[in-house]
Amino acid sequence: MQVEIKTYQNQEIQKQKKRKLDKKQLESWLLLFPTLMIFIFFFLFPLLSLFITSFKTFDPNSGIGDKWTLENYVKFLSDPFYLGVIWRTIKIGLLTTLLTVIISYPVAFHISRASGKVKNYLTLIVLSPLLISMVIRCYGWVILLSNNGVVNRTLINLGWIDKPLTLLYTELSVVIGMVHVLFPYMVLSIMGSLERIDPSIIRASQSLGAGLIRTFFSIILPLTLPGVFAGSVMVFSLSVSSFVTPAILGGPQVKVMSYLTYEQVAVILNWPYGSAIGFVLIFMATVTIIVYSRILARSEKGVAIQ
Amino acid sequence: MKKRLYNFIFHSFCFVVYVFLLAPIIVVLLSSLTTTEYIVFPPKGITLKWYIELVNHPEFTQSFVLSVIVALGTSLFSTFIGTLASIAIVRYQFKGKATIVQLVGSPLLIPSVVFGVALLQFYSWIGLATSPMALIIGHIILTVPFVVRLVVASLVGFDRSIEQAARSLGAGAFKVFFQITLPIIKSGVIAGAIFSFITSFDDLTVALFIVSTDVVTLPVRIFTYMQYQYDPIITSVSSIIILFTVVLMVIIEKVLGVGKVFMSKN
Numbered sequence: 001m002q003v004e005i006k007t008y009q010n011q012e013i014q015k016q017k018k019r020k021l022d023k024k025q026l027e028s029w030l031l032l033f034p035t036l037m038i039f040i041f042f043f044l045f046p047l048l049s050l051f052i053t054s055f056k057t058f059d060p061n062s063g064i065g066d067k068w069t070l071e072n073y074v075k076f077l078s079d080p081f082y083l084g085v086i087w088r089t090i091k092i093g094l095l096t097t098l099l100t101v102i103i104s105y106p107v108a109f110h111i112s113r114a115s116g117k118v119k120n121y122l123t124l125i126v127l128s129p130l131l132i133s134m135v136i137r138c139y140g141w142v143i144l145l146s147n148n149g150v151v152n153r154t155l156i157n158l159g160w161i162d163k164p165l166t167l168l169y170t171e172l173s174v175v176i177g178m179v180h181v182l183f184p185y186m187v188l189s190i191m192g193s194l195e196r197i198d199p200s201i202i203r204a205s206q207s208l209g210a211g212l213i214r215t216f217f218s219i220i221l222p223l224t225l226p227g228v229f230a231g232s233v234m235v236f237s238l239s240v241s242s243f244v245t246p247a248i249l250g251g252p253q254v255k256v257m258s259y260l261t262y263e264q265v266a267v268i269l270n271w272p273y274g275s276a277i278g279f280v281l282i283f284m285a286t287v288t289i290i291v292y293s294r295i296l297a298r299s300e301k302g303v304a305i306q
Numbered sequence: 307m308k309k310r311l312y313n314f315i316f317h318s319f320c321f322v323v324y325v326f327l328l329a330p331i332i333v334v335l336l337s338s339l340t341t342t343e344y345i346v347f348p349p350k351g352i353t354l355k356w357y358i359e360l361v362n363h364p365e366f367t368q369s370f371v372l373s374v375i376v377a378l379g380t381s382l383f384s385t386f387i388g389t390l391a392s393i394a395i396v397r398y399q400f401k402g403k404a405t406i407v408q409l410v411g412s413p414l415l416i417p418s419v420v421f422g423v424a425l426l427q428f429y430s431w432i433g434l435a436t437s438p439m440a441l442i443i444g445h446i447i448l449t450v451p452f453v454v455r456l457v458v459a460s461l462v463g464f465d466r467s468i469e470q471a472a473r474s475l476g477a478g479a480f481k482v483f484f485q486i487t488l489p490i491i492k493s494g495v496i497a498g499a500i501f502s503f504i505t506s507f508d509d510l511t512v513a514l515f516i517v518s519t520d521v522v523t524l525p526v527r528i529f530t531y532m533q534y535q536y537d538p539i540i541t542s543v544s545s546i547i548i549l550f551t552v553v554l555m556v557i558i559e560k561v562l563g564v565g566k567v568f569m570s571k572n
Binding site: 025034047049050125244262265271281 | 309312316317319320323324326327328329330331332333334337345346347386387388390391393394398399400406409410412413415416417418419420421423424425426427428431443444446447450504507508510511514515525528529532540541544547548551555
């Protein structure tokens, strides 16, 4: 008899627990509901339909034909002109990443060693590009780099060149603009790993007789490489997918994948082809990030074992 | 001696980089003062005529107002739904959590050009005409990942015993949320709102696909104007935006003290 009562009580407790759990589940779905709805209807669904579009034929009247085809992907991945565009996109991404590392490392170092007010001002200078509209910053570069711009006139006045150099609407101007736009991401990433270094390690190295240069190359640099690496992946993937900078500073003369997507869809109205280029771009950006997180996971494991 | 030389090289290098960072912004500001009919730097003479000239270009003012409305709407909606989602992600256990976290973060991985094209195709299918709301929805997708990231970060280190104390003292769920939870995660929520505003106000890529002839945001207006004309009116418009941004930042800093909130947390 007693046993029966006990099991009955247990069942009641179980039921109450389950009810409480169900209520919690319901609450969590209610909290997520608005975000999920917007993401399903205005993000997932449009992207999936665009993916389907990329396997359709081109129809000059309506843009999207009825028949299925792989032609869009085959054309983009085999035509020498388009392969050139892919290569240019990657090249600009790599150059941007390299230059960003070179110029942001000393600055990150400088800021992390500054103190008080100076540090705040320097951080503000570095972050200011993020706050000011990207279109306006690129426009500033147009003024600086045009044939009659500041850079060319300074060089002519100095007597270094006779005729203005073509700087604008070249790969160089796109790289300059991208470095300017993406610089803050790299500095923040490197600063993060610089500030995690235990100052006593540096003191130890110096008291053991290592000079500034030696301490830097054998202690500080290796310890900040994860930050450099994380920043590089971010800068690379942002630069291959960015549109504003290549559109303003490169235009039709320097075609990269994002510009080509825009041109195919908005100017030529070849929707299927434009979407195929877009999905190759998504593939490239995603693979970079996945490879990066794999390597990061492995290196963290390595650290844990040590 | 050697150390001094290294120090000198190091500091001059950093100085050049700081100049590089500020150069395009300063050039835009100063060029807007030129008396010439074309853009030149350094400006020839000083005048405000390109600011007065804006009176004859009401389209820029209209676009500015539209951009502010869209950015405010985005910031409001995005912060609201993003905060709710963050609470669910941090405090509840439910099926498919990992998938949902990935879904909410994925707009950061998708190039905005592709998202813009996808949204345009979708809008034309369902017959949604270009409107501020259509722009706001697109910008919500772009900004929710930032809001969730920032609010989740401020919720993770949260001491829940304060909430439990309030509950046991008889406060209802809503009272607890507005009087205890919200003030503590305030810095994350405000940072999310500011970030959303800036991202939306700055967006050219997605807006370029969605705008129509009478609904044009400011970045799109500047972008299309630049393709046909090259006169200093663009520099005066841009300077006003730069000053607007700076003033906004100062007000936010003074009124809300975001910096202080961040500082006290450390």
